[in-house]
């Protein structure tokens with residue numbers, strides 16, 4: 001069985017494991033106040049080309065989303081997200097559990113359009129309703145698509161003009177930035193968003209997300225919020241060591257590039273066979289529609305996610321590649337698909 005189920009099916013890149021082992025018996029300060037975390041924060045400020053951002057290392061995506069969003073909003077304020085957004089459908093109502101409504105809008109290719117934000121504002125007019133205050137987007141999106149720079153600029157300017165915060169979930173930002181179609185750079189985010197995070201879990205780390213707070217008004221007391229939500233790790237250096245390694249010699253970017261290359265090979269072969277894609281994803285997640293009899297054959301040797309039943313005869317599935325996906329695994333899938 002070879003798995004294309006996820007980009008977190010494997011452990012961590014050897015450089016990270018080695019660094020963790022090497023530092024194992026060192027005694028350091030706790031709660032992210034160690035030299036490794038300092039080094040990671042310094043590297044991230046260099047990568048985003050902004051010394052003034054605040055960087056906090058957290059363990060997981062849901063935890064980062066709920067900690068950041070609940071810290072940024074006042075009790076009556078709400079989030080706008082597309083209905084396919086991770087905070088809408090895959091976080092067990094975590095945002096709502098902190099007291100903030102998530103206003104869901106229809107998605108086009110997993111993305112929100114600037115005009116949809118204005119529409120939500122136009123229909124939330126007074127104190128009998130929640131007040132939309134933060135726009136949540138993800139890049140790459142939950143269906144593998146990416147935002148163009150022009151799209152992000154349009155969303156950012158609508159947010160700025162209307163006093164909304166823009167929060168970008170970068171669980172898969174590595175894959176988004178390194179795919180051929182992308183025209184955004186890491187250094188674009190501090191001016192275009194109020195906060196964003198750089199996902200390590202899905203790009204070679206054992207675990208970890210680096211939250212970057214760009215808007216000065218959102219920075220105060222953030223460590224209190226992390227602690228209150230149970231996210232301040234006593235052994236915080238474990239995150240620092242991992243992010244310090246990820247940003248040494250561009251490891252983060254080369255791992256994402258490799259995952260994308262493996263996805264490109266799969267995508268090209270699927271295109272050749274003529275099956276239809278469920279979404280036009282250029283990143284490490286591929287969504288394809290297979291006839292059920294082909295699916296049954298592939299399922300014998302490969303693991304992937306059943307995404308959605310299209311009709312009685314066809315099903316959409318998700319294939320994900322990672323920094324550790326083997327060429328052999330990809331080639332054997334391609335062979336099996338052609339044989340099927």
Ligand SMILES: Cc1ncc(COP(=O)(O)O)c(C=O)c1O
Pocket residue numbers: 060061062063086138141142169171172201
């Ligand atoms: C866009 C997005 N955000 C966040 C997450 C991570 O959530 P967690 O680490 O809590 O599983 C995922 C994971 O699939 C994701 O796709």
